[in-house]
Amino acid sequence: MTKTAWIFPGQGSQKLGMAEDLADLPQAQSYFEKAEKILGWSVLDLCQQDETQLNQTLYTQPCLYVIESILADLLTQQGQTPQMVAGHSLGEYVALYAARVFDFATGLELVQRRATLMDATAGGKMVALIGFKREELQQELDKNSDVVLANDNSDAQVVISGTPSAVDELLTHIKAKRALPLNVSGAFHSPLMASAAAEFQTALDGVSFSEATVPVLSNVNPTPSTSSEELKSRLVQQMTGSVRWREIMAQMAREGVEQVIEIGPGQVLTGLFKRGYSQISRVNVSRFADLKSVVE
Incomplete structure (x- = not known):
């Protein structure tokens, strides 16, 4: 079996129409319905109609979480499983969901709170x-x-x-x-996010994390871990800490990863692997139609 890592892109990868071929998919309907109840607005409508709003942190992060989570579960339903996962910034939440650290709704509630706090932080x-x-x-x-x-x-x-x-x-x-x-409201992943991180800590304190089903490489600590306590601690640090993606790629290479599958819109992360670790094969799953390209 090919040793495979699933990787999830973050803010900046979004694009109008990114949910287009999921809109009428029966398997995706429950996700969109749950998301609308939690968020109070439709991910599908926003992804198809309003690019300006989609590019606002408050909306970008929940939309990416929902779309990437659906695609990850569709891969799982096809019998695909990763040997490890990682996500870039917001993408780390999808990685944790894919590793079953929390359920879909819990992850979306955390992402919504994170997006609200980050969107309100100005001056950076x-x-x-x-x-x-x-x-x-x-x-x-x-x-x-x-x-x-x-x-x-x-x-x-x-x-x-x-x-x-x-x-x-x-x-x-x-x-x-x-x-x-970058067109952002604040100085993300810096000490200037300390007050937002402190408020976010309260949200995290109220959530129970489970042991990960596969190792997760975190942004602030690019070493594999399945520990619920460790992964939660790393997530707390993420808002003020650096996204150490260069080290995540190096660690995956050391772990013998042979293939990475980027799940979500765009090809940013696979592009970084292509330039730095071309020996690792790369697959992109940006939409439902791409699922057929994933092979063992």
Whole structure:
């Protein structure tokens, strides 16, 4: 059997129409109905009609969670099972659901609370950097605690996060092939999210986690774990901690993963694997029609 990891993308991968071929699927109807009761609005309608609203954190995160969870369960119904899972930022919640750490509704309620808190946090800035010198970047980060490495995606791609003045100051001291400001309301995955993280802790405290059915590699600690307590602790740290995706990929390679299946819209994560670990085969399941491409 091919050793396979399921990976789940986060905010930024969403696109209008991403639920299109799930809309009339009988297996998906109960998910959309449960989601509408919890959220108070229709994921299907939003994904098909309003791109501006879909791109707002408050709506993006629940929509991605619902779509990716449906696709993961459809794979499971086909008899597919991963040997480990991981998700990028918001995607970690889907990874935990796929590992049966919590049920669909519980995960969506956590994601809704997370999205609400993050959407309400203002005053920060995030910029993606492509093509830079890592040592030079680290030296500048060490000089200013108001800007941090938020997403360490690969050797050549990262995201910095912090106060607008600190981010802008850092950018004047490093050379990058591209520096792309992200359209977000706050400095996600940085200490500036501490107050939101503290409020989110209350929501997590009221939820019981189960032992994971397969190992989960967390954003803040890219080592496999099935411990319910450990996985909950890591999730608490995620809002203020860095997404260590570069290390997650390296760990999967060390664990002997032969194939990754990116479950959700886009090909961001498989693209990172292609550039850094081309020996690991890659499959994308962005919609129902892609399920037939998944083979043992």
